[in-house]
């Protein structure tokens with residue numbers, strides 16, 4: 001049996017940031033992830049300057065492809081406008097692996113199936129034991145399934161369904177486009193250029209809103225691909241998208257039970273307007289680590305519920 005003070009299940013941005021901060025506090029921890037890194041992660045990979053601040057790096061220090069997006073071309077129903085902003089695009093394939101390595105914490109490839117509580121300790125698949133357990137396993141997190149199912153952590157009305165593809169593409173249009181509520185989609189579609197010649201296109205919407213209209217994300221994906229063709233944004237590309245679902249933030253949830261913590265998508269923390277979850281995942285991981293190290297409350301203080309704030313609309317300096 002491998003014994004650690006803290007075991008983190010999931011090595012995405014939530015888990016790796018938590019590990020990075022725990023290590024700084026000199027706390028013995030280990031990460032278990034079922035995937036071998038670098039691993040594919042469906043995500044537009046659009047991050048805010050606050051994410052880089054939380055990670056204590058400047059864009060030039062990031063060792064992989066990163067693009068500054070200074071303008072969003074937005075179509076909202078019949079309106080078209082350009083929003084000056086400062087956001088960045090990264091590839092999750094690179095970003096998550098880099099974060100994991102940077103944490104300096106050992107990672108084991110292990111698909112967690114069973115977690116038991118035994119005299120104040122947590123036993124994972126009969127192979128690992130720990131005093132503190134961190135659930136950072138995203139939407140399918142086994143810590144959520146074992147200890148939080150039926151709580152108010154995730155609400156059905158906050159479930160987002162998506163279709164997406166990221167692929168190498170010699171794009172000629174390096175702008176970022178958003179189509180909001182097009183064809184009555186309860187969500188939006190995106191075209192996000194990435195560094196090193198990659199492109200990410202996708203679509204996401206509220207599952208409850210689609211169901212109410214007997215609609216589906218697949219139908220919206222087909223319409224979206226036709227639009228991309230019409231606009232000659234990705235000529236010659238044959239699409240082969242994948243889907244993933246995750247939860248937007250619910251207000252009143254308790255994300256800690258004694259020594260068990262939920263962070264990132266396991267806790268459903270993505271912003272309620274744009275569905276951004278990378279920033280909340282990182283900050284919740286840091287907050288959980290500080291709570292363990294200092295013996296203080298685990299709070300969501302400093303984690304905004306919404307993406308669109310005046311700060312979002314940053315003008316070019």
Ligand SMILES: Cc1cc2nc3c(=O)[nH]c(=O)nc-3n(C[C@H](O)[C@H](O)[C@H](O)COP(=O)(O)OP(=O)(O)OC[C@H]3O[C@@H](n4cnc5c(N)ncnc54)[C@H](O)[C@@H]3O)c2cc1C
Nearest residue numbers: 010012013014034043044045046112137138264265277278
């Ligand atoms: C299509 C799409 C586009 C998105 N675009 C954006 C965006 O542009 N900007 C943004 O901020 N957010 C975006 N999001 C949300 C963002 O991707 C998530 O909020 C973010 O990945 C959450 O990070 P996490 O570390 O909590 O979970 P994850 O990144 O999902 O990591 C969870 C990890 O847990 C592991 N795991 C799961 N189960 C087990 C198990 N049983 N045993 C061991 N390991 C396990 C997985 O292998 C995985 O590595 C998007 C989401 C989707 C689906």
